[in-house]
Amino acid sequence: MNANRRLVVVVALFAIFAGLAAAACSGGDDDDDVPHIELGAPSAWQGVRVRPSLEKPDVTLTDTSGQPYNIRTETEGYVTLLYLGYTHCPDVCPTHMFDIATVLKGLDPAVADKVKVVFVTTDPDRDTPEAIRQWLDLFDTDFIGLTGPQDVLDGVEASLGMQNTTKTDLGGGNYAVNHAAYVMAYGTDDLSHLVYPAGITQDAYAHDIEKLVTKGWSEE
Amino acid sequence: MISTRSWRFRALAALLVVPVLIAAAACGGDDDDTNDTTTTPGAAAGFQVVDAWARATTNDVSAVYFTVKNPGTADRLVSITADVTENVQMHEVVTEGATSKMQEVAGGFEVPANGELVLSAGGYHIMLLDLKEPLKPGDDVHLELTFEHAGVIPLTAPVQAGEATGGMDDMPGMDHGSATAGH
Numbered sequence: 001m002n003a004n005r006r007l008v009v010v011v012a013l014f015a016i017f018a019g020l021a022a023a024a025c026s027g028g029d030d031d032d033d034v035p036h037i038e039l040g041a042p043s044a045w046q047g048v049r050v051r052p053s054l055e056k057p058d059v060t061l062t063d064t065s066g067q068p069y070n071i072r073t074e075t076e077g078y079v080t081l082l083y084l085g086y087t088h089c090p091d092v093c094p095t096h097m098f099d100i101a102t103v104l105k106g107l108d109p110a111v112a113d114k115v116k117v118v119f120v121t122t123d124p125d126r127d128t129p130e131a132i133r134q135w136l137d138l139f140d141t142d143f144i145g146l147t148g149p150q151d152v153l154d155g156v157e158a159s160l161g162m163q164n165t166t167k168t169d170l171g172g173g174n175y176a177v178n179h180a181a182y183v184m185a186y187g188t189d190d191l192s193h194l195v196y197p198a199g200i201t202q203d204a205y206a207h208d209i210e211k212l213v214t215k216g217w218s219e220e
Numbered sequence: 221m222i223s224t225r226s227w228r229f230r231a232l233a234a235l236l237v238v239p240v241l242i243a244a245a246a247c248g249g250d251d252d253d254t255n256d257t258t259t260t261p262g263a264a265a266g267f268q269v270v271d272a273w274a275r276a277t278t279n280d281v282s283a284v285y286f287t288v289k290n291p292g293t294a295d296r297l298v299s300i301t302a303d304v305t306e307n308v309q310m311h312e313v314v315t316e317g318a319t320s321k322m323q324e325v326a327g328g329f330e331v332p333a334n335g336e337l338v339l340s341a342g343g344y345h346i347m348l349l350d351l352k353e354p355l356k357p358g359d360d361v362h363l364e365l366t367f368e369h370a371g372v373i374p375l376t377a378p379v380q381a382g383e384a385t386g387g388m389d390d391m392p393g394m395d396h397g398s399a400t401a402g403h
């Protein structure tokens with residue numbers, strides 16, 4: 001990891017902490033229900049600890065073959081990496097997808113087979129099921145792609161403690177979608193205790209994915 | 221592989237001295253990947269443009285990354301053209317709260333004196349919009365980088381699915397893009 005990339009991680013950690021801390025402030029008495037990030041705490045994991053742990057969304061969306069897909073029931077029993085992004089994203093989203101795909105290819109197949117990767121679009125207007133499938137196939141044909149009505153997607157974001165997405169006009173009908181930039185890792189307990197901000201390394205992914213599969217979640 | 225303890229320590233330590241790190245990065249960092257450099261025109265400036273690549277896509281949006289090594293005085297990358305689209309923008313990713321957003325960088329990218337301009341995921345990138353065709357692995361993107369002082373430097377960026385060094389330093393056998401020699 002070069003200095004530049006390390007800096008990105010740190011900035012991302014700091015920003016997530018600041019953002020979630022701000023969210024916690026606005027939550028008033030409900031602070032305990034708002035995720036926040038522990039920074040710098042000793043940990044046997046390389047992802048960033050999130051408290052309280054995030055529940056796996058019990059929501060039914062549409063997969064890339066047009067079929068209904070309930071995130072919680074379809075991924076039950078699997079270590080699940082969940083990411084919300086969009087296919088016209090040139091930088092952060094494909095980097096996560098590429099890094100995860102590369103890591104899974106490098107793991108023991110018996111371990112990798114116990115992992116599901118779920119990509120949920122934040123840009124349902126442009127991301128048709130077909131468009132998502134083509135894009136995910138750049139990385140791994142086993143990655144699961146989901147879309148749904150905007151209000152349902154907004155609900156998923158809210159349930160995960162994320163701000164709803166906004167758009168930045170890039171001119172000529174082009175736009176970027178501003179969204180949470182971290183991947184959530186769920187253990188077989190259907191809880192995400194760890195998130196992976198932009199700039200996280202493949203080594204960090206490899207370490208934690210293998211450990212989640214072979215040992216399961218624990219604080220140590 | 222970097223150990224957990226080491227990574228955490230570094231992250232924490234870095235967090236405490238972010239301003240220092242930023243200053244250090246601005247001074248050019250400690251990258252030493254000089255094996256794959258190609259001396260470019262901009263001869264007067266002595267620029268080297270290395271590690272160029274373009275991201276494969278299935279739609280009309282993509283990004284290009286590279287590093288400009290500058291042994292001389294400060295300069296600025298002011299504009300870029302590409303053969304795959306007429307809509308080229310210089311962007312940075314900014315994370316506010318837990319949300320990342322992209323924005324255009326007004327005035328272009330600064331190339332620090334005796335330092336490097338590094339474009340990489342999560343930071344600066346060249347944004348390609350309205351691509352005539354999706355970029356496929358194995359394709360090449362041809363660009364022309366215009367610097368305020370060094371002038372025009374042509375660059376070829378091979379299309380890849382991702383930065384093969386993403387998080388793994390010094391992976392052997394990588395096909396790095398490089399600036400082509402010119403006039």
